[in-house]
Amino acid sequence: MKPHPTPDQEQWRAIVQRDPRADATFVFAVRTTGVCCRPSCAARRPLRRNVEVFVDVPAAQRAGYRPCKRCRPGDREFAARRAQLVQRLCRRLEREDPAPSLTELARAAKLSPERLRRLFVAVVGVTPRDYLAQHRLGRAGAALADGRSVTDAMLDGGYSSTSRFHAATKERLGMMPKQMRAGAPGERLTWACVPCSLGAALIATTARGVAAILLGDDAEELQRDLQRRFARAELLAGDQRFVRGLQQIVAVVDGSSRADGIALDVRGTAFQQLVWAELRQLARGETIDYTELARRIGRPSAARAVASACGQNPVAVLVPCHRVVQKNGALAGYRWGVERKRRLLERERDAAE
DSSP states (O other): OOOOOOOOHHHHHHHHTTOGGGTTTOEEEETTTTEEEOTTOOSOOOOGGGEEEESSHHHHHHTTOEEOTTTOTTOHHHHHHHHHHHHHHHHHHHHOSSOOOHHHHHHHHTSOHHHHHHHHHHHTSSOHHHHHHHHHHHHHHHHHHTTOOHHHHHHHTTOSSHHHHHHHHHHHHSSOHHHHHTTOTTOEEEEEEEEETTEEEEEEEOSSSEEEEEEESOHHHHHHHHHHHTTTSEEEEOOHHHHHTTHHHHHHHHTSSOOTTOOBOOOOOHHHHHHHHHHTTSOTTOOEEHHHHHHHTTOTTOHHHHHHHHHTOOBTTTSOGGGEEOTTSOOOOOTTOHHHHHHHHHHHHHHHO
8 A cells, every 4th residue: 555645844743742733634643553643642652754644534544544542533522522621611711710720720620731731722722821811801802992991991801900911911912901992003914915716815914923814806995804904003015025925825725735834813802712713623624503613612502603703703714714604504604705615615625535
């Protein structure tokens, strides 16, 4: 039988670091054991020369490998139970004051602190500490947006002092609370509108990562959309060097590359972040309905809020809200047009076959 590829540099890095973010992108198999695993598997690290990579578990099984009993790749029920556990812990972080420590959460989950931290990153996309910080900042930001005082917003967010509140907003959003209350002026985004297989893509970035990917046919309309989304920000048109640097992102939009290694700077409430993080766990070619998505994030009655979070996603394709469909499989609405959604899904299904 023809051997499959050995891991490339990025895949091997994910295996060495047991990176849970790579679990949705590939599985690896070890010739000497006959077992295939998730990249995050805690089993003993194999020698690189003995490793083969596959797009999914069925492909590895066709090559004669059996799924690992420790990390259980391809087991959807196992993945769902992990997600439910993390969602319960998220609720604890949101409601308890003072918030439980990582050690306390790990004890409740019957896991080691490090394993729980990796599990959080795999399911939610951030560590427990970062999830709590996003939740607090989201509550404080909502209070500021309603015109309430900085002090009221600080208390709503659960901050114990104004110095901690100021430090948190400065570190995570690059601005102070008064700037947030004023609509976040001074934020700087560099943008360019480039052709892609779906028409035109307006891509905007900050120093931290990709902040927006907007799809359409009219470059001027896309620019107006960007201005509406970032009304108080400083928007700078990128030069040719900037445009050349966007080619990896365009390749992802076109379906010829994966999103591995592309940093995002996507801001939203803790709930929106939870929805967007779950969407990024979906494999290419996989779809989900709003009710199931709400269930997976631990909010089974929040299907409408989940739909709203999908509609507010500012980063097309990289946060794959196009993979959400109606319960009967029909295509639901899509911010950038149902025809684009159909093309994206068809392309991903073809690639997965």
